[in-house]
Amino acid sequence: MVKLEIRHIRLALKKKIKHASHERNDSENVVTVVHLDNGSTGLGEGVPRPYVTGETVDSALEALQSWPLASIVGDPVDFAGVVRALDAWMPQASPDDPRAIGSNAARCSAEIAILDAYARHFGVPIGDALNFSAVAADVPIGEPVPVRYSGAITAENPWKERISATKMRIWGFRQVKVKVGIPGADEVARLRRIRRRLGSKCDIRLDANEAWTPAEFRAWSERLAFSQPSAYEQPVPHEAIDELGKPEFRQPFPVILDESLCGPIDAETAIQGGFGEIFNIRLSKCGGVLPSLRLIATAIRNGRRYGLGCHPGESPILSAAGRAVATRVRDLVFLEGSYDRHVLAEPFAKQDITFGYGGKANPLGGSGLGIEIDMAKLDSVTVRRKDITYA
Structure with a gap:
């Protein structure tokens, strides 16, 4: 160097x-x-x-x-x-x-x-x-194969949310993440609109980004049960996350840890506390490719599931790194990333590696990240x- x-x-x-x-x-x-x-x-x-x-x-x-x-x-x-x-x-x-x-x-x-x-x-x-x-033997790793990314619906006005959900269905997305917990939003009406347009077969998970207290989470999960979410992501602030291990706040559906799952200490805290059935692995917040793989190994050893997420605003560099992991690591519950052309005003890679119809994406070829x-x-x-x- x-x-x-x-x-x-x-x-x-x-x-x-x-x-x-x-x-x-x-x-x-x-x-x-x-x-x-x-x-x-x-x-x-x-x-x-x-x-x-x-x-x-x-x-x-x-x-x-x-x-x-x-x-x-x-x-x-x-x-x-x-x-x-x-x-x-x-x-x-x-x-x-x-x-x-x-x-x-x-x-x-x-x-x-x-x-x-x-x-x-x-x-x-x-x-x-x-x-x-060092943990390769503990993680199901295979030859690179095509993958499918999730869609995402952020907090927008009702008209734009209808359009987004309709596009997701037309584009054939099997999984969609929906942002919830927005102050002043009519979440019940939002989820009815979105679920109706996505259809009953689409897997949706609800991401609250730490919006609720544990008691509010329990109440909202009951009110939004009609939307049949497969999981709730980071429903409460990190400071209150251990409350979800208490019997009165346990729910009959998985909780995805995001802001509360950034390193091995977080993982051990969740395992010991009995909360967080799914780990959201994002390369940046977890310290890179190799620390992320160690967190996946920890999840597997302790009966947790795992998915690969992304940060909004990642450039093609992180998109390509995420693709390298996504196409090789098996059993991901969900996959996010490669939103490049849909999110960035001007991606700076010479190749367009944005996912295609239905979130489909192929492994990248060549040496290194596979992009220029x-x-x-x-x-x-x-x-x-x-x-x-x-x-």
Whole structure:
């Protein structure tokens, strides 16, 4: 590794994304670019969100500048050596970060960039990293196969929600996530409209983004039972999540942990507390590909299920990394991501890897991430950049 670029990028969204925790017109991400001495280049991305891991763009940039990334990997002789080095690397958590998640987005950006660069150098796809992980034997990993992504309906006005649901049905989506818990919204009327247009065969899960108290969650789950959701995602704030392990708040349907599932400490807390039947694995909030695979292994060992999620506003870099995982890891309960063309005003990959009809998507070919980035377009969305040269 001879050079490192650390970038703060701002991606304009096609439309405002709104849920109970936040709303945004753009996405502030961090991108790491790794240059090797043979000319190979790799890119990685993280999406720091204060309300998820506590990270900001500034804290992520600071972390990336402080880590001795070149010495972490050293001079590997094969791709397996790169993976082993990264698998053993976990940044030291600060005393005010008891969950040890405060640099996860930054680590994700660095890890994917390093994997991409060395995968290109050794002429292998980045997905091969899964096979060399320390927990590979504990996770059902296979050859890459086509997959189907979920659709998503965010909080909008009734007319737009009707259109979105109708489009999802016409486009043949089998699974759709619906955002709920929006203050002032008539959730019963919303879900009746949406369920009617999606049809009875479509699997829907309801994502409250920490909107309710445990008691409110119990009440809302009864009121919305007619919509037949397959699961509720993060119905209560992280600070109250352990309440869901109490008998009075247990429900006859699965709860998906999202904001409360960012690292191994979170996973152990859920297992010991008896709550959270499904883990939502998002590469950025979980620290990258390899830490995410460890969380999947933990889920399997403890009788939990798992799905692969994404952050709204991910660029094609994270979309491609997610595709590498999604097409190889089996038994995902749900799959989110590759929304690129539907969400981003101007994706900066030279290839369009947005999912197709019904959320269908194929494995990406080639070495590394399997995509090429238009560096001029990346420059155009770069707000800040710091270059580090290694001797």
